[in-house]
Amino acid sequence: MKLETGIRYGALIASAGLTWSALELLTARNLLLSRFFDWRVIRYSYPPRLRRMLAPLGRPGFSLVLVLYPVAGVAFPFALLQSRLLAAGFAALVLVGHFSAQLRFGIARDGADQMQTILWVGFLVYALDLGRTSNVAAAVFVVSQLILAYVIAGTSKIASARWRDGSALAVYMGGRAFSTPAISRLFQRRHVSAVVGVRVMAWETLGALVLLGGRTGVITFLAMGAAFHVGIAFTLGLVTFMFAFLAAYPVVYALLG
């Protein structure tokens, strides 16, 4: 697979995540934008000069930004077929919209939002087509962040006593915020929590080593990772993480496969 094809597929998956996130916000915009994340309060989290600059984020038309930037994301892979400059414009629009949304909410940013930033900066640099060095660097940056995220998540779990003693998943799945009653009951069984916990730590810490196994290794890595993220989407309800992390997979395949 050519690097450009990998970037295009990656952008499509990333855009699906942005669209999912935007639709969630738009369907509950009265609760989220008007009542909970009330700009009249959040604006005071910024210094006065910045507050004046960010004033448009508080206008009712801000919802339009939430519609437009996922659309720019979907347009990016198609534009990449026609013109790199046009595609770069769409990637820049995505980043402006994405950053605006982060500033508008002020808090509640998660790892999926941060991975989207990594992806779209990588896609933007690639689309700018400044030269072979930056094109490859953009893809390497995305892939290395993906691997770094897994390795850090894994090693920090190993450093945690509750992950080592097998109780961590029972604790996390016991909360209402992420889990469901059925999943919680399942993970209250000590051996389930311990066995799944060890597998999560092993996958996150060592999974990337599989990439050294050539094309077969890359495919194995991608399959294991896809299963991991789909599992997380349903057990923890973190669907946007699934899109944000799987969006880097076609780039992994294009670069290493």
Added chain:
Amino acid sequence: VKGALSDLAAALLGAWFVAIFLMQVPATRGAIMRYVKHDRVGLLPGWMFFSGTVGDTDVQVLFRDRNQEGRVGMWREAFPIGRKRLTDVWGPERRIEKAHIDLVRRLMPWELRAEGVRPLPKRTVLSWHYLMILNYVSQLSGEPAATERQFAIVRTGGLQPPRRPDILLVSPFHQLQSGA
């Protein structure tokens, strides 16, 4: 010129990677965190998913009303959290759940390590984090003749067998603009 720009872009991405890497290393995190305080768009992520205390308990906001006669109502949940089924993956309210956690951590990080309720410093009551919760809670419908409203932030065991919740913060009563 294009070649130089290409090298520059690659170098910037490399520098960014190093900064993100240093953010993950406990020994260098402190220095990076000084910058992160001003990073409002998340350029320096922390990849330590589910290895700390975030997400290991539920944080809930409760509120109750007081009427003109001084009668205080029952505590109510300001925002019901949680999923019921495995297929409940559509979650606009997830951002509010994450906001609860972030707000609590920023409002009073010490309470997460200490037991009991402490008097609220003036700085806390005037912070935008506190005002954000107060603003939201004030818009909810409550007792018909309520004139004042108070909120509390509690930490609960979630789906575990019920236990006494940890009270992290109890606000004073705040006047409602027009009976809720």
